[in-house]
Amino acid sequence: QGKVFQKDMEKLITNLVVYIPKAFESSNFQQQKDDIIQKTNKQMTDILRDIDKIARNAGFGIQQAANRILLIPLVENRQITQEEFSRLTEEEREKIDEKRNQTAKEIDDRIRDGQMVQRLAEEKAIEIQKQTAKEAAEPFIEQLKEKYKNFPEIADYLDKVLKDAAENHVIFSSVRHSLNENIITKLQDDSDSLDGEEKNIFEKAASARDSKDPFTRYKVNLFINNENTKGAPVITESSPYYYNLFGKIEYKSHMMTTMTDFTMIKPGAIHKANGGYLILQVKDLLMDPFAWGALKKALKYKEAVVENIGEQSRYVPTVTLKPQPIPLNVKVILIGSFFYYQFLAADEDFRKLFKVNVDFDVEMDRTRENIRNYVSFIASMCENENLKHFNCEGLAKVVEYGSRLADNQNKLSTRFNIVSEIVYEASALAEADNSEYVEGKHVNQAIKNKKYRSNRIEEKMQEQIVNKKVLIDTEGAVVGQVNGLSVMGVSGYAFGLPSRITARTYAGREGIINIERETDMSGNIHSKGVLTLNGYLGGKFAQEKPLGLTAQVTFEQLYGGVEGDSASSAELYAILSSLSDVPIKQNLAVTGSVNQMGEIQPIGGVNEKIEGFFDICSLNGLTGDQGVIIPVSNIDNLMLKDEVIEAVKNNLFHIYAVTKIEEGIELLTGVKAGEKDIYGDYEKDSIFYLANNKINEFNKVLKTESEA
Known part of the structure; x- marks a missing residue:
């Protein structure tokens, strides 16, 4: 209703411009004005007669000056001249001046009476003008008060408008006299009927006096317009x-x-x-x-x-x-x-x-309903943003990308701002390709382009590996050396790279020494992961004897910090290889954390890690036996790029999932891990058998040293 009230007030202004000046042209107003004039003139005539009578009785005549009345002495009913006055004796002049002063005081009293008559007449005239203006405006004001009777504040406001309009009626008359009859006629009908030029004339007439619109005081500032709002805003x-x-x-x-x-x-x-x-x-x-x-x-x-x-x-x-x-x-x-x-x-x-906290997830289940919602989101985005629509293949690729962002085959990411970036770019690629719809290839290219714009650091690091500036083997076998996998992040872009992890074991009592920890380059979680390995080794090899070994573990060519426990299984494989003197295949890379029981635990960034090692192998040339070892619990996180999937299908690359350290060490070495027989001995020539023998040798050395 605010918009309606605003228009009603604008119409009220035009009505007052027309009808207040018109009221002053009425016979009733003219009659009242004439009555005041006649009454005032009569009273002023009587006062002037009294003044003349007072002066003559005192022997003076009256002469009007600029702002005063002059009393001139009379001789034989004739006003004497200044020359004649000066010929009088000094005594005669003093008597005349004294009498003149007395008479002037009496006349001043009557002059004040006249001024009072004029003042009262002016006040009466102003009051009649106000009353006439009020009577002209009142019907329109009352009409609005009736319309808005349920709003007491508006009724009070309209009463103030009526009073102000009556007191400032001159502004309506001033504007009215500046307008031609054609505009006045239209204003009487409807102010909206004015054309653009006529509205300009009206506005200029309103602000002609001091360049400000005098009607601003009666206008409504529509602060908030909920005209088109349904329900709560x-x-x-x-x-x-x-x-x-x-x-x-x-x-x-x-x-x-x-x-x-x-x-x-x-x-x-x-x-x-x-x-x-x-x-x-x-x-x-x-x-x-x-x-x-x-x-x-x-x-x-x-x-x-x-x-x-x-x-x-x-x-x-x-x-x-x-x-x-x-x-x-x-x-x-x-x-x-x-x-x-x-x-x-x-x-x-x-x-x-703010007492209510709602924690929204960044992912949702990949159900049929949510996939349908995902597709609906893409379709509505294309419709609203005037983008090309997606065919089934294109939609499927975006859904896959949503699962990739969530790092889970059974989830979809709700980070729609990132999904939207791919939708925009895929549409632009389809436009450039003159394709009717956005296809899967356009989505794939958009994803590649997004990666290309951010992977400069990744490419530089891959280049260093290929050029042997950073040492990574993808062929052969080496004792105490394994390819671990890590994830790096740069400006929101995450990528995986292999890292060489080495272990050297020898007789000693220090247990496992984490070189990164000793040099303050290890985070708390990584340090915890390394310390966990002591528990595993003790459980396997020190139930009946001390664990008499020292093992130094490090990430080679690592010049920054390291955090996380996802490399703990790789570190354990390197230690077992060093203890058993069995080489580890360098065509495989490893990721996964391990607990004290030897169980492989899930890690994050599995897709980036797999793709990181795959890219290095591809740059050096795929041999057909390369691959990665991941935790079984990370299988549902696999959302790999098409190149990796194709390589796996064609047996050019392999992904192995393990649940225990024993499974991983067998894949890495080709040698059985080893089970204990009924006598508590490990299977001959197995990894654990060889490692146990090495620890026994270390204990003998330590015993000999202590006896010496």
């Missing part, structure tokens, strides 16, 4: 800066200064969302140093104040608009990462104001 503010959130008071230049009025009060998102919901991104909100504090204040006191930032920090108060606070009833929804939640949770006000 839901507002998403993408730029939640102070003025965008809380509105502002605008100013404009005028006569070498600035000015403002209530029509220049602009709303913010919090006003638009009043009675509904306001959705904000926390990251963007915190970018503005004033926005967060103002938002807390508004929610705490449940009122929204339109106030410019400068007014809060100004040392010298200035005269400006002070809009009334608006009662606030809004639900604010903040969207952000867990980091921002933890950060804001330290604020006591935040905990009081």
Whole structure:
């Protein structure tokens, strides 16, 4: 109804422009004005007669000067001249002056009576004008009061408008006299019937006096228009800066200064969302140093104040608009990462104001329904963004990409901003290809292009491996050396690379020495993973004797830190190889963490790790026996690129899944791990048999040393 009321007030202005001046042309008004004039003239005539009578009785005649009445002495009813007055004796002149002063006082009293008569007449005339203007405006005001009778504030406002219009009726007459009859006729019918030029004439006439529109005081600033809103408003503010959130008071230049009025009060998102919901991104909100504090204040006191930032920090108060606070009833929804939640949770006000925390997952189950929803999202995006639509193959590739982002065959990523990037680029590629639909090849190319734009560091590191600057073997077999797999991240792009892990074992009592830990290059989780290996080795080989060995383990050519336990199984394989003197095949790479019981545990980034080793093997030339060993529990995380899948299908590359260390060491060495017989001895020539013998030899050395 705000829009309707705004138009009603605009129509009221045009009605008052027409009918207030018209009322002053009525016979009733003219009669009242004439009555005042006649009455005033009669009273003034009587006063002038009295003044003349007072003067003559005192022997003076009256002569009008610029702003006063002169008393001239009379001789035989004739006013004497100045020359004649000067010929009088001094005594005669003094008597005349004394009498003149007395008479002047009496006349001044009557003059004041005349001034009072004129003042009362003017006041009466003004009162009649106000009353006439009020009577002309009142029917229109009453009509609006009836229309908005359910809004007491509007009724009070209209009463004030009526009073103001009556007191300032001259502005309506001034504008009316500047308009031609054609415009007046149209205004009587409907102000909307004015054409563009006629509206300009009306507006210029309204602001002709001092370049300001005198009717601004009667206009309505439609602060919020919910005309097209169904239900509670839901507002998403993408730029939640102070003025965008809380509105502002605008100013404009005028006569070498600035000015403002209530029509220049602009709303913010919090006003638009009043009675509904306001959705904000926390990251963007915190970018503005004033926005967060103002938002807390508004929610705490449940009122929204339109106030410019400068007014809060100004040392010298200035005269400006002070809009009334608006009662606030809004639900604010903040969207952000867990980091921002933890950060804001330290604020006591935040905990009081935002009591509901909803933790959204970044993935969802890959069910038929969710796949259908994924496809619907892509279709609606293509429709809304005027993109090319996807055929079935193209859609399937995007769904696969969603699972790749989730690192799980049974999940779909809900990071739709990343999925959208692929949709946009695939559509552009299809457009360039003059294809009717986006096909699978376009999606694949979009994914490759996205990788290409980010993989400079990956390519440089691969180049170093191929050029033997970083030593990685993909053929042959070496004792105490294994290819581990790790994931690196650069600017949001993750990729896998092999790392050479070596182990040297010898007689000693230090157990496993993690060189990275000794040099402060190992993270806590990696250090824990290495320490876990002591438990496994002790359980396997030190049940009836001390574990008399020292094993040094390291990542070769690692000049940065290392974190995570995904290489712990590879480190254990290297130690077992060193103990048994059985070489490890370098055509295989390993990933997976291990517990003290020898069980292989799942790790993250399995796809990047597999593809990282595959790329190195491809650059050196696939031999057909290369591959990776992964945990069985990571099988459902496999979402590999097409090149790897094709190589596996053609037996050019292999992926082995293991559950225990024993399975992995057998794949890496081609030698049985070894089971204990009924006497507690390991199978002859097995890995564990050879390793156990080596530990026995170490113990003998240590025993001999201690006895010596």
